[in-house]
Amino acid sequence: MSVVILGIESSCDDAGAALCIDGRVVANIVSTQLQHAQYGGVVPELASRRHQVLVPLVVKEALAQSGIPKSALTAVAFTAGPGLIGSLLVGTSFAKGLALGLGLPLVAVNHLCGHILSVFIDEPKPSFPFLCLTVSGGHTTLSVVEDYLTYQTVGTTLDDAAGEAFDKCAKLLGFPFPGGAQIDKQSVGGDPHYLPLPTPDVGGYDFSFSGLKTAFLYTLQKKVKANPNFIPEHLQDICASLQNRIVTFLLDKLFAYADKTGIKQAAVVGGVSANRALRSGFKEGCAARGMQGFIPAFEYCTDNAAMIALTGYHQFRMGQTCEHTLTPWPG
Numbered sequence: 225m226s227v228v229i230l231g232i233e234s235s236c237d238d239a240g241a242a243l244c245i246d247g248r249v250v251a252n253i254v255s256t257q258l259q260h261a262q263y264g265g266v267v268p269e270l271a272s273r274r275h276q277v278l279v280p281l282v283v284k285e286a287l288a289q290s291g292i293p294k295s296a297l298t299a300v301a302f303t304a305g306p307g308l309i310g311s312l313l314v315g316t317s318f319a320k321g322l323a324l325g326l327g328l329p330l331v332a333v334n335h336l337c338g339h340i341l342s343v344f345i346d347e348p349k350p351s352f353p354f355l356c357l358t359v360s361g362g363h364t365t366l367s368v369v370e371d372y373l374t375y376q377t378v379g380t381t382l383d384d385a386a387g388e389a390f391d392k393c394a395k396l397l398g399f400p401f402p403g404g405a406q407i408d409k410q411s412v413g414g415d416p417h418y419l420p421l422p423t424p425d426v427g428g429y430d431f432s433f434s435g436l437k438t439a440f441l442y443t444l445q446k447k448v449k450a451n452p453n454f455i456p457e458h459l460q461d462i463c464a465s466l467q468n469r470i471v472t473f474l475l476d477k478l479f480a481y482a483d484k485t486g487i488k489q490a491a492v493v494g495g496v497s498a499n500r501a502l503r504s505g506f507k508e509g510c511a512a513r514g515m516q517g518f519i520p521a522f523e524y525c526t527d528n529a530a531m532i533a534l535t536g537y538h539q540f541r542m543g544q545t546c547e548h549t550l551t552p553w554p555g
């Protein structure tokens with residue numbers, strides 16, 4: 225008998241619902257909240273209120289898209305954390321209500337496990353073990369993925385996440401939130417070595433981005449003092465330089481670990497894996513070492529429910545269901 229999982233994602237400002245049958249994604253709906261751009265960041269209270277409206281709608285839409293009746297569901301999987309507590313509570317409560325009403329088991333999914341397993345949504349898929357760099361707005365982690373649900377952390381950020389660094393620097397340039405994709409877009413044709421920016425000085429396989437952000441701010445201030453039109457005149461070069469520094473830092477760590485261990489497969493997942501320089505640098509680095517590299521399709525890089533449904537499927541197979549008393553974990 226097929227295992228049909230409904231996945232619900234509401235950890236931040238994207239509301240998502242997806243269905244997977246025996247680990248194959250058959251519907252994936254996401255509704256991105258645009259209201260936060262004007263505030264320069266996600267406003268948690270507004271995000272959770274909007275989720276109250278969006279979560280039921282995306283679930284309805286995903287069911288309609290798949291043609292699967294509610295009666296055919298095996299279990300309901302939902303993002304239980306990490307994320308914004310108000311946003312998580314909306315998805316969690318909806319999942320609980322639906323599971324209770326339909327008499328179905330509940331599966332609580334860690335959002336970061338979801339990002340890691342997003343690399344299994346489409347072909348080609350990696351085999352175990354593989355090295356995985358998770359780069360999102362809230363997290364930057366290098367881990368060895370030993371099995372669908374078993375990961376060993378190799379390194380993590382000591383302060384800001386890579387996406388956060390993109391977004392904070394983008395804000396300094398006047399881009400609306402989230403500015404990572406704007407930096408990517410404006411980098412095209414820019415000189416990646418134009419602006420002298422430091423490489424964060426962190427040992428081992430950990431990451432740090434707060435010093436880079438501060439250096440970026442001070443460099444811009446100095447340049448703008450000398451030439452008030454510096455930013456508009458050199459926007460592409462500025463974006464390309466910042467992007468190059470972040471991407472090089474990430475990839476240097478990933479490949480240093482790969483070179484040390486001889487691991488032959490690697491993946492990059494999470495919102496920042498949508499970045500074109502990161503994608504091409506990663507592919508080049510893998511090719512140079514005879515490694516196989518995997519990156520999810522764009523729609524599965526940023527937050528989505530397909531990865532939650534798929535992770536829910538693997539947890540359900542392992543008997544990892546949860547009680548209705550479970551409360552979401554924000555951190």
Ligand code: KG4
Nearest residue numbers: 360361362387402404408495496499526527
């Ligand atoms: O995974 P995600 O959708 O949400 C979190 O779990 O945080 O990641 C969002 C992050 C944001 O910081 C956004 O600016 C960044 O991913 N991002 C990008 C690009 N597209 C999204 N950063 C750089 N280049 C991009 N093309």
Ligand code: ZN
Nearest residue numbers: 339360526527
């Ligand atoms: Zn995410």
